[in-house]
Amino acid sequence: MAAALFRTVSGLLTTCSGERKLGYSGELQHGMRARQLIASRSYGPDQLKALGKAFDDAWARIAPTVSVRPKAIEATRLKLADVVLGLAKKGNFDPQWLADAAVQVMRSRSSGAQP
Numbered sequence: 001m002a003a004a005l006f007r008t009v010s011g012l013l014t015t016c017s018g019e020r021k022l023g024y025s026g027e028l029q030h031g032m033r034a035r036q037l038i039a040s041r042s043y044g045p046d047q048l049k050a051l052g053k054a055f056d057d058a059w060a061r062i063a064p065t066v067s068v069r070p071k072a073i074e075a076t077r078l079k080l081a082d083v084v085l086g087l088a089k090k091g092n093f094d095p096q097w098l099a100d101a102a103v104q105v106m107r108s109r110s111s112g113a114q115p
Helices: 002-009 032-039 045-065 070-088 095-110
Strands: none
Touching: 045 070, 045 095, 070 095
16 A cells, blocks of 8 residues: 555656656656655655655756756756755645745756855
8 A cells, every 4th residue: 555655646657567657858757766755754645745746846847957867867856855855844745835945946056046
């Protein structure tokens, strides 16, 4: 059951058989480590769902600006997961707020500005 919940919350990046789905620009998604980071924390089902949605929404906005190199994608996704989790520590699990704040933090970091 826990594995099924993880697959549901994580947006089914990997199918039950372990196949990777094609994602942004036809490249394979290299984000399982980022999702595992989120799923490994102690959160309730509703909080995990909110974190997964926030991550997915933020990634959809950030992905077009990331290099297509697999290592760059994975590094950015891990940074994004870390940002989302850091924001959630404040106790706000509103997916829209988390996504908006995470995108703002990531963009400020990429521009060299301090968040």
